[in-house]
Amino acid sequence: MQNIYANGAPKAELSWTGQCQIFYENGTVKSIYHTLNGKIHGICKNYYRNGQLQELTNYKNNENNGPLLRYTMEGKLSGQYFFINGKEYTSELEAYLKDFKIEDKIKNLTLLKEESLQQVLIDQITDQIIKKMSIFK
Secondary structure: OOOEOOOOOEOEEOOOOEEEEEEOOOOOEEEEEEEEOOEEOEEEEEEOOOOOEEEEEEEEOOEEEEEEEEEOOOOOEEEEEEEEOOEEOHHHHHHHHHHHOHHHHHHHHHHOOOHHHHHHHHHHHHHHHHHHOHHHO
């Protein structure tokens, strides 16, 4: 697979361990994610062509792990989901997530510009939910 578009713009910057980026043909970032030993591990951000954040999620060993947030092209939160080791638990956690005030915690997450701080908050949210939920015991 060619790693550049016909116009010469790069399609991707990939790494076995580290940050990876996928680009649209116009050069804007489509996705930014991290890998560890060839597996997606850590925060993954997908963007619309206009540069607006489309989706923010967390991976652990190539599987969704923690909150997954989706946004409209205008930047408004359009969906929030929750995964543990690749399995979705959104419906099982719906009532708990409201009591947990996850929306407030998510707002804090998107306000943090430092990705390492975002990762810490995602890990804290995930750990708190796992500790509280009997389905994970």
